[in-house]
Amino acid sequence: MSGLSDHWAGLSPVAQQFWIAVLKVAVIFNVLLGLFSFMTYAERRLLAFMQFRLGPNRTGPFGVLQPIADGIKLFFKEEVIPEGANRWVFVAAPAVAVVAAFLSIAVVPYGGPGLFQIADLEVGILYLFAISSLGVYAIVMAGWAANNKFTMLGGLRSAAQMFSYELALGLSWVGLIMLAGSFRIQDIVTAQKGGLGLLNWFCVVQFPAFIVYLIAATAEVNRTPFDLPEAETELVAGFHTEYSSMRFALLQMAEYVNMITVAAVGTSLFLGGWLSPLPLLPDSPLWFFVKFGLLLFFFIWLRGTLPRFRYDQLMHFGWKVLVPVATLWILVTAGLVTAGVPGFRR
């Protein structure tokens, strides 16, 4: 053991930082994988309870081993490539989806500066804005490659939907940048610190932006009530109709990781990240996970509650309601900051 610590002390600072980064990535990657499989179970179980059913409860105690059983089953399933499909694009799409989904979690801080973040980028929020649009490639690729009319329509719908709501998503962040005066996510979290605890959070100060973010984020990750790309009643399963085996699992995984990311980003930007909700309690990464868990539950709850939008309603809502509201709110925030209203001054 002492040999290892001697070796560690002998490394250059850059090499030490490199190995710390590798370790952080390894931990966060595995936590995400675990969280993904747990979410598949939690969602089925919670939805079942909301619909007076039991859900998966046979594999292991309370059915918690269900994700493992599903994983094993999917590994041994036969892989089908439909005739007329573009093989390479068809196979590449799930990999693209997974990489794009995992990349955005890198800038989310789940604790104070230092260890609790993979990369503390100075342009954190711009990075999020850029990476969040990568996911649409995978869906369009998957939809186009299969040579199936349902997947084609699902892919197109998804692209148009993500475009429409990404705009509102990006605009909802502008007010936060104004108030925090920084692109760094860590700075945006600490800008929400104040004597009033949770009343200082941006979900209160920037309430309209928070609502726009929640709606746009739900649409961005294709969750009910915006799950038009895979509307079962009209498009069979949308862009992943022709997928089977682990390719299907990877697409599902990308979807869940995207939901996890959106919840983590919302926690950091609007719910004060790792800050404590009450002025007297200490700040800690635990708070991050509590709020994050609540947001994840909120997404499942939405799915159990709301019916699906019609496609024209969805596009109208995105363009004619969310984008104008977000833009107007930017102007209002700018006016309030210029006028020096308390709470908007910092």
Next chain:
Amino acid sequence: MLPPYVPILILGGAALSFALITLLASSLLGKPRPTPAKSAIYECGVPAVGTARERFPIKFYLVCMIFILLDVDAAFLYPWALIFRELGMFGFIEMLVFVGLLGGGFVYAWKTGALDW
């Protein structure tokens, strides 16, 4: 100092290798045994008619173009919001003009029905 993007590259590499290993393992474990019926395109049970690579509604292109225009504008708003405090009143009025021009284009698109589905 380690460049801040190196950890992101490591994460991307981890995700990519995970995806590739999974795809490889799955293709080794579940051998494809295609039959004509199995590899037929799924169209609710009836034989597929024609190809899916057909023309599709022009609305999708319109939405794309409006998105690109407005998204670039959103990207312009970011640096402005960053130094908004230092710009003061001047920055506020500048931005009103900018958003006003943008809003004009948006209203035009709205009135001509480009946003109708």
